[in-house]
Amino acid sequence: MKGTLRYLAGIAGPNGFGSRSTAEQVTQHSFFPCSHLTAIITGGTSGIGAETARVLAKRGVRVVMAVRDMKKAEMVKERIVKENPEADIRLFEIDLSSLSSVARFCSQFLSQDLPLNILINNAGVFSPNLEFSEEKIELTFATNFLGHYLLTEMLMKKMIDTAEKSGIEGRIINLSSVIHSWVKPDCFSFPKLLHPIRYNGTRAYAHSKLATILHAKALSKQLKDRNANVTINAVHPGIVKTGIIRAHKGLFTDSLFLMASKLLKSISQVGVNNICFTFLSK
Template sequence: MAWWKICVVAGGYVLLMIIRRITRQRRLCKSPETMKGKTAIITGANCGIGEATALEMAKRHARVILACRDEQKAEDAVKYIRRNTSNGELIVRKLDLASLASVRAFCGKILEEERHIDVLVNNAGVFQSLYGKTEDGFEMQMGVNHFGHFLLTNLLLDRLKESAPSRIIVVSSSLHKGGIIKFDDLNSEKGYDKKKGYSNSKLANCLFSRELSQRIKGTGVNVYCVSPGFCPATSLGRHVMSGFVRTLLTPVVVLLGLKTSEEGCQTIIYCTVASELADVTDGYFASCRQEPWSEAAGDLGAAKKLWELSEKMTGMIA
């Protein structure tokens, strides 16, 4: 390769790194608040955005409960976090959101052990999986992303109220805008598309967040629905690719407008700690700022109907 071509490539790379540095600063939570004395539960905290969220909270001196299906991976996440900060307290607890029995067992243990819960982050999720069903017969994406978190939140709700002011963060996605809730076929038994199934489950997250905020208004528990942005190779970024390879791929991430897991968790952290959100609930947030609800998430009638159906399907009511 001619020297001038090398110079062009190198110059372009440097320019992209400058752009990344500028855009990265815009994506970071600027709130200085500490989480000392606060207990936070994060589902799916063993990798990706969940792990990054746990790390950021630990840095702020939080007591973090990593609620994960795979306890060994959760312990690996603890080791990773400890290599990056000695702050905070880290606790691993088993939670399989594809099993309502596991959700109930987890909540029972938490309620026995924890006198207060200040933050609940519903982060764990299944992304565009092939068709399958949970232990309780739900389509996997809807079962884990919505039904599991629906039951989890409701079983912990009284403790969150007792701990007020407290916050619930529901991690959704901008892809919810392409979703639809088919009340006569929530388990997609009449037809299944994995991309559509994911969007449907993320819309369910939004509708759950909206109805939840209405039902607990005035209790001191605020609800925030978050779109973290698209973060490619979340857990793969650390466990598979070397630091050198990730550095080489950085310009691609910049060009495509994508985020790292660290950047993706920033809006979650913002909704967790920002003092200016103390009186805000029923909000949709992305890139550390509040945004209008989409048309898809604006159907409060559908939100109420989904809640009532979810109560029955998770066994909360007969």
């Protein structure tokens, strides 16, 4: 509770930043030479993803946007380039719910022979109804976790090689959510999750976010065991009214974001500042 109150009040932590700090502020003095970095971000057409792409480009990072809606991506790119004409933005199509689409994207990206320093697994969906991917996997789990898991695995060698050649630590970020804590140990069950009548979209979303955290923990250990100069972190963006949350309307969420909007400096950059700090700080 104390931590929550400090967050809502915008009180700065040991690093000098708090919830009122903007993404531009936390990246002003980057630990890395940003102009030499290449980052992939999934789901960069709105909300957290679009703002992260903008700030990265502003700092000189080459940004590869892996998106489902190319038309929206072109609009985001246009806005970024208008603000920063020197921005290097590359657009690739991907559907994280489709394993074949993920594999196709990885093949296309790797064929460009670009380095890869940063991977931000940001894209996500919230489905109030039980839906399935083309591989017949529950849609929320397929998109939020499984697609990103495959993406990370297929790009891991490139990240390790880039870090080894450049001497710059590679950074992987899995966008998580505090809602993962709503899943009790005895409730992490696919049969319960897939029940056609008892399906609960919030529970499915919580399952997917717990899976992203468990993935980060397991992969972190594997990377250390391999002595790879790559790290992975699961990051909770804070109180941010993204497209996912807007689809989950209700008295509780509406009240929560109304309160947050009065306390926080910028809803969009609030969700991006800790993400940017994670991949550009020492």
